[in-house]
Amino acid sequence: MAFNITSATITDDGIIVSLEWQFTSETNGLSVSGTHSLQMPPGTVAVASATKEIMIGWLTDQLEEGEEYYNAYLDRVKANLDFQETLREVTFNDDNSTLNLDDDPTTVNDSY
Numbered sequence: 726m727a728f729n730i731t732s733a734t735i736t737d738d739g740i741i742v743s744l745e746w747q748f749t750s751e752t753n754g755l756s757v758s759g760t761h762s763l764q765m766p767p768g769t770v771a772v773a774s775a776t777k778e779i780m781i782g783w784l785t786d787q788l789e790e791g792e793e794y795y796n797a798y799l800d801r802v803k804a805n806l807d808f809q810e811t812l813r814e815v816t817f818n819d820d821n822s823t824l825n826l827d828d829d830p831t832t833v834n835d836s837y
Contacts, residue, residue: 727751727792730780731758739772746784748792750799757795761788 727749734743742765747758761784770779785791818825 727795728781728784730777730784733775733780735772740767741770741772741775741780742767744780744784748795748799750796750803751792752796752800753803755799755803757799763787 732745749756
């Protein structure tokens with residue numbers, strides 16, 4: 726599964742009330758994380774018996790968004806990061822009339 730539980734918050738009487746989670750994209754390796762407050766009333770699973778697998782089940786049952794949503798979100802983030810890597814700042818030529826593209830001739834765009 727792409728979801729992981731990194732920690733949980735419990736009450737003094739052993740009731741798990743929230744989960745710290747992380748989702749890692751299967752397509753690009755990026756991650757997003759958050760805190761999820763579990764719905765109340767709590768279940769009957771004892772804290773000592775609450776495995777990661779059980780808690781991931783609680784999380785995926787209660788989250789509005791699933792793996793498809795987070796994979797698509799992280800794909801958009803990755804596309805944006807990839808696009809950002811293609812950007813560079815250029816300054817005007819000495820006469821201040823046109824941008825100086827001499828450093829990288831591949832940036833010339835004659836379609837404008």
